[in-house]
Amino acid sequence: MKLNDALLGLVVALLGGAIVLGARSFPQMAHFQYGPGFFPTLLGSLLVASGLIMGLRGLRTVGRTPLVELAAWTRSRRHVVDGAGVVAAVVFYNLTVHTLGFPITAFLMLAALFLRLRGRVGEALVLALLITLVAHQAFVELLLVPLPWGVLEPFSGVLTWR
């Protein structure tokens, strides 16, 4: 999603303005003029200035180039769904990992992605299982990352080597 310079400049300037506004609410310090709001205010102002310059520069091209230019892949339904699928996979992981546990969630997430991207059921299941096992071994057994067990909690003792 490529924005025209005029629009991108406006977005940057608005963001800068919001930062400056947010920084105004920070408490002042006694006897020292550079409080917690000083640095963010400076950064916000820089963004406003850069955004305005970019916007003015872009105004000359308004009308000649579209305001929002969508990349070529956005016209391919398959690629749009693939991209959204990756984001959805992370969201799915975050929402379910505490209930289902890491092994089940990771397996489901990977299997769905492989199925979507490669379209072969058997391959997707085998690959998802293998990669989940490797990740589990590496992070839980070797590096001791406390990945959630979820519904597998009662079996966690059987499923580890430790």
Add this chain to the structure above:
Amino acid sequence: MEMMTEALWLLLQPSTVLVILLSGMFGLFVGAVPGLTATMATALLVPLTFYMDPVPAIAAMVSASAMAIFAGDLPGALLRMPGTPASAAYVDLAHRMTRQGRAELALGVSLVASVFGGLVGAVVLTLAAPTLAEFALSFSSYEYFWLACLGLTCAAFVSGRDPLRGLVGLVLGLFAATIGLDPVSGVPRFTMGQVELTGGLGLVPVLIGMFAMSEILRGVTTLEPPVHVHQKPIGNVLHGLAPVLWRGRGPILRGSALGTMVGALPGVGADIAAWISFAISRRKHKAEGDLQEDAAAIGGATAANNASLGAAYVPATVFGIPGDSITAIVIGVLFMKGLTPGPTVFLYQPQLIYAVFFSFFVANLLLLPLGLAAIRLSRQILAVPREILMPAILLFCIVGAFAMTNTLYSVWVMLGMGVVAWLMEENGVPVAPFVLGMVLGPMIEETFLTSMMKADGELAAFFARPLAGTIGGLTLLVWASPVMLFLWRRLRGTSGVRHAS
């Protein structure tokens, strides 16, 4: 001398050597796959280094990045696709040699010149950094403030074709660093009432999101067809290599020297080093198609990108100012390990810093046998389908982000920053200045505030010390240069403002 042996002892522990070996193989693989960069290899290693001692942690990153930069040449020569941006300069030439049936020569020159360039960078790093560090001991917060400003400015101005977009990327990164508790007053800033945000965004989820998650998004949405290697098996790359290298020694030496200089500049990385070296070789010998000259040009450029890697650690270890996005990650890791980069590290923990320097030698020497193996296996490496790699990397991104804080909040940050980085790149706003800004933001703010407290709010104090005044003046000059360029062009009546740089 005793310290040197201690450093070597630290580095040559069996477990450390194993870490270097494994991360080297990892780097070779990531670098060889088009679309996966050396920076991504380093970012993905961060969660693993969390569980290591400082020396193996940094050595792992050194090894992975050095190998990845070389491995980027493999798909460059075989598929005309750079494996990492640093190889982009000479893919056309390398691929032409492959089509002429000289893939062995192109890859052989790449490998040996990479090792040579890497070793030159390592020598310069080992010799220059301690000397500079002694000098840097006399620096106060004023000098550090200006140095950080100068480093960030370089990063913003050279990272893309539009300095203004570079500046926007940088300021966004500086802003991202302010999220969380203010270091001086302890006031929460931009946390929007979220308890998790008081600790800041967290460097690791941001790095993984911006360098790995965004690549995955690009990888699954790219319209480029999957790659197919039609190359015949690769023969002995060392056969007949020595005379070609000897006759190409000029460009290779020049590339190594150039890469070292470019690499030491903050914000300028391996890709730019390779471009400059390649451009010089081409300008000297315009006649294309001469095998010897082509090989020499590739050698010079590939020596430059490997040399720049080591040199980037000079400002990183001496001043804590990253030379490129890889060292920005390394600095983040050093902080996590409780090692504040700066001249005092050379005073109090010289054995640690020398062990890091020596790891460059070990990694580059290991590059020779591992690189030969990678060339042998390149057909198999390149045959791994993108659609299998991307979901697997995604899982490691998720677990890697989670492992730092053991909360899902980091995974959300990783996802969010991945989308932000992807949007930024779509709009030509470079990501590297963002990361440099995020690493250096706290340093700039703190040095500014402590300087102001010392000077009672007197801004003139930033120019009161001769050294600070000099660096400060230089920085102001660099800041003013776009405006002056703009005015100059206006006065001359030309309208080339868009690409002023």
